[in-house]
Amino acid sequence: MQTLPQTRDLVLIGGGHAHALVLLRWAMNPLAGARLTVIDPHPTAPYTGMLPGLIAGHYARADLEMNLVALARHAGARLILGRANGLDPVAKSVSVPGRPPVAYDVVSVDVGITSDLPQLPGFAEHAVAAKPLGGYAERWAQFLASGRAAPQIVVLGAGVAGVELALAMEHRLRAVPGRTITVIEKDSALPHLGAWARARLLALLAERGITLLSGTQAAAIEADGVVLADGRKIPSDFTLGAAGSRPQGWLADTGLPLTDGFITIDPELRSTAHPDVFAVGDCAHMAVSPRPKAGVFAVRQAPVLHHNLRAALTGGPMRAYRPQRDYLKLISLGERKALADKWGLPLAGRGLWWLKDRIDAKFMRMFHTLPAMPAAPLPREHTLGLVEALGDKPMCGGCGAKVGPDALRRALSGLAASGAVELGAGDDAAVLAMGETRQVIATDHLRAVTEDPYLMAKIATVHALGDVWAMGAKPQAALVSLILPRLSEDLQSRTLAEIMAGVSEVLSAAGASIAGGHTTQGAELTIGLTVTGVAGDRILTKGGARPGDALILTKPIGSGTLLAAEMQKRAPGRAMAALWPYLTQPQGAAAAILSPVAHAMTDVTGFGLAGHLDEMLQAGGVAADLAMAAIPLFDGAEAMAAAGVASTIAPANRAALLGRIAAPQTAAAALLFDPQSAGGLLAAVAEADAVPVLRQLEQAGFTAACIGTIRALDDQPALRVI
Structure with a gap:
């Protein structure tokens, strides 16, 4: 096509x-x-x-x-x-x-x-602006939860926004005795309203016990109040800025x-x-x-x-x-009433609130019910199995697009190392022996999980370096392999510049450099890297875990589910914004902390936490118990799993562990099979080292946790999830 x-x-x-x-x-x-x-x-x-x-x-x-x-x-x-x-x-x-x-x-x-109020002395420390909404909403929720007795509130600005919000806060606090609300305006209040609407709102402020101070302005904000230009101080537990627009x-x-x-x-x-x-x-x-x-x-x-x-x-x-x-200006009056201002008509009451609420709900419904775009129909005549192979959801990007573990193992069975190449038991990187020097080499590529080439380049580079870090090696050089979607020459140049900037940023921070690469055009963006690293005296592999070892994980899990939900337009926006920094967080510092004490280590990627842990267990001839409650999860991932969202490869990951895992049938446990792009490191360390290592990881900025222990093989499933 x-x-x-x-x-x-x-x-x-x-x-x-x-x-x-x-x-x-x-x-x-x-x-x-x-x-x-x-x-x-x-x-x-x-x-x-x-x-x-x-x-x-x-x-x-x-x-x-x-x-x-x-x-x-x-x-x-x-x-x-x-x-x-x-x-x-x-x-x-x-x-x-x-x-x-x-x-x-x-x-x-x-x-x-924006507002010039943040320039006011003390505003940033002791006040909050009405915009952006997020900061105000969170501070207001915290203030309400504090249950402060006789709360004192000051609103800076008596335009429509300041008066509406003062009335809204008064309504919320109406049952709290001793409350006070003061609105401060350097000029006259409500300057852009008609005479009747202005008079009605000013009267309503007085009826609700809200004090209006006109002709003065704040000179400074302090922890317990607002200092005015004339030297007076208005006590305040919560100061809101709703003026100073610029x-x-x-x-x-x-x-x-x-x-x-x-x-x-x-x-x-x-x-x-x-x-x-x-x-x-x-x-x-x-x-x-x-x-x-x-x-x-x-x-x-x-x-x-x-x-x-x-x-x-x-x-x-x-x-x-x-x-x-x-x-038509429809102004909220705190309770479920509104006032209309147009052509000077005296209109106010519950009917106008109903009208405003319907208008607002209709507007927001357009964004809350985004329609599913129809998929291209299949040809009338097609082969058996095509519908099943296609599935009912779009194919995931990142590690969600990998081939399943069983299919991969069958394809690789029978391959053996030769010459100077040493292959660990199921390890993802090869070790090249060159005299006394040993070099680690690994390759990986990701189908784009975001339309932003710069962000995707950083994710792919962190992901590719994971195998080098997991073996305790120091990154050295990389070859970059790119598939670009069809673009004009100008857009090719722009896209390549963004990709190479992202790759270079991560590699440089890791102490490595770009050695070259290859580009071609295809249906969609895919970024791959072949990376090398210099190994020290000791190379970590997936084998070596010992009974009694603690299992340390350096990143939350659930990214594959969130990325699948994002493709389906179901992921919470804030959850995705919180996810990206994790996917671009390099693991070099974590590897440096873990490598000296780890008995075995791997990175958690396409086969999920359970799949990669099982590789460690098979390589070491041991078993493990996981504490589900101790495993960190990305915000929103469990809720998406509970809603039935799963990455493309998740069923294959689960099938590969049949008979080897005992886990509860919960949404959280489903994330054990979730593929992780640019995932964290999983290390087995002696129990005595676990607490000091966790402290170092946390101090270095990692969301690390001890998630389980290694045990000897017995007649139980190799991996038990408690």
Whole structure:
């Protein structure tokens, strides 16, 4: 089947409302030849219209979060979890700290606004900003859980957001005696509302016992209160910043035309000086028809933005965005009531809350119920077994795409070492004897688990080095073997630059270098490395574990299940964001701690923890007991396993251990058969060494645990899970 090459890079900076809606539209009709990238520091994006309802207790946090990880997968986009801090419209690149610049042909900016309140003395230590939502929601939940008596709250800013949140917090604390809430505003409160709505909200603040201090501002935040410019101090146990909005500082260094720090755009939503740069939402200033900063405009801009981005990539005609003159403002009143502000009409009550709730729920339903994209139908005539071999889920990437252990063992049976090559009993690396020097050599490759070439390169390199580290050797050199999807020459260069930057970063940190490699084109990205390492006086193998040894694991398990869930758009965004740092965590420092004391060691990869431990047991002629509760699991993995998610190779891993393992039928135990890409080290050490080794590993930044013990073979299954 012919695959079409990608020829243009479209980059979306920020996961704001407009970009989220563009991703939904893109998923339903992707543009052939375009490679789509989303850059955002967070794996989820909040729908801010529901924030007061969350604080008041009417919604759960998940109700107002868009899962950018699932949304990017739905749209076929790569998601870069990082905060853009620069854009060069001449070089056509975006700066993201900690990685190579991201090149673009067309770029759109939807990064919202920020606050100058963190510049206030003591704010960072003793206060929290209303945005981003995550920090505020977590601090508020902790504050509620503390059960503080007579809580004192201060809100900085009496715009609509500050007043809504003050009313929401008052509603949540209404049953707590002695509570006080103070709202501080340097100018007049609620400046952008109609007269009736403003008067009603000010009266409601007074009715609820919320104090409004206008014409003054905070000079400093202290642990127990807010110091005002006139010297007064307002006691506070919880200080919230909901004011001081300003443009993102890095926009000033882009060279783009700005108005008061915001990107100046024309009616087609393009920069007035750079037609390949688009901007929407609060970070943009509409030169022809200026409007206040409000989410409704970002939502209405989305269809025009989607059309014009495609036009910029295809050379088609643009459409102009024409904003409405006025819009309906639905303001939460703490309890399940709302107030409407449009045309000066005096409307408030439960009916408006019902309307607002329905509008918000309908908007979020688009992101919470991402439809499954239909698979290509099979030919009418096909061979027996094709349906069963294809399965009902997409094939996993990483180690989830490996061949099953039984099939591999049958293929390798009968092979023997010859000449200068020494093969351990089932070890994954060979040892080359050259006089008195012994060199370890191993090879591995991974089918991409992420559309981000830089991130995938780091994962693949850490993964390939695992066999060298597991044998106690020091990495020396690597040959890189790449399969790139079909790309134009420009995109090939960009992709190769990102891949080689990722590979080089990991190898350099490990003390190794790139010796060469090979590239070819294929259906999808695959990154492989052949690595060498210099062995010391002692080479660790999978054999050598002794009864009484403790089993030490240096990374959690469950990555294969999470990666499978991500492919199915079911993985929690925050769980995926937490997973990536583990998959790019090198194990060289862990190997240096374990190698001097380990009796046997391996890395946990495609055959799962149970499969690789069983290799150690067979090589050493011993058995083992695992404590399931002691095995660290990646966040979200057990829940996904309980929901029936499993990696492609997991059934084969389980089948290979029939008769050799006794384990409970639980979701957690299912993760024992889960393939791990760039997994941790598993070492057998003397019981006396376990505690000191664990302490060293934890101090070195590893999530290490003692997960079981080695025992002598008996009439029980070789591997028992308790």
